[in-house]
Amino acid sequence: MIQLTRPLRAIAIAGALLACAAPTFAQADSPIGMWQTIDDNTHQPKALVQIAEDGDGSLTGKVVKGLGANDTPDRRCTACTDERKDQLIKGMTIIKAMKKDGDHWDGGNILDPENGKVYKCKMTLEDGGQKLVVRGYIGVSLLGRSQTWVRQQ
Template sequence: MATLGVAASAMAVAYTQAVGKTATLEPEGTMKRLLVGLFLCASVVGAGEREAVLGFWHTPPDAKNGAAIVEIRQKGEGLSGRIVWLEKPVYPPDHPAAGKPKVDRENPDPNLRTRPVMGLEILTGFRWDGKRWVDGEIYDPVSGNTYRATITLEGQDRLRLRGYVGIPLLGRTEVWTR
């Protein structure tokens, strides 16, 4: 309750500075002003949480392909994520395309199999539900498969990405870090 009193006092000071009139905390109208102020503060915090996912994220490495960095950006009201760095950007010496940049060769669409993996958009269609990013898709260029996905932040430096087929129960979670 002391926190609400501090918030109300801070709002009264801000009101006084902005309007030039002294704000009184009289019983009538106080609750309404307090609720409006708290709603505005919560809206700002919510917007910050929504945008906190934006930036560069390191994927966990795997033995064959190494790690990657994905840049997550705002795209309209949703999110987009593209690969901006690969630990192993070229095919290994034992591969038929040895030394050449990796391409999206497993894509189910033959017309897309020559596009470079570097710069490839792999996250699309996410929408904010007030707590996390949902209803998105993640494309896996290693397998050529696309999965439904959700993104949840765990603090500022950890992102949980859940890819699944059908329902989230049938999926896999990766933790990406900044």
């Protein structure tokens, strides 16, 4: 068995703690991860969305689970007008092509599966990376609405 001196042991412990904390630090400045969406009307949890990095470095978001009282695993996007028409909402990519632009992510779009409409999208982290303000809009950002999503561990 290897004997470590006190200073070396302290350095090894500090290194292990930093290695464990690194994913937490990375999360604080990136929306990559699992997010709980909130229903605008009921203010209750609506869905879990997994945001991930695409092959080109952009971010995408996929519905992992519906949390609403009326959600069923076979629920489909009947209002969609693109390739997602009549596709299952669970597993559907609703956020596409988001690129980092300073302290926010922009340039992509978000689908509202309730009405089938696709909006331009802007995302900004708040509260030390624990909240994500997602703004969907038409034309300019002033003409839209924002939702605050909560990071899930």
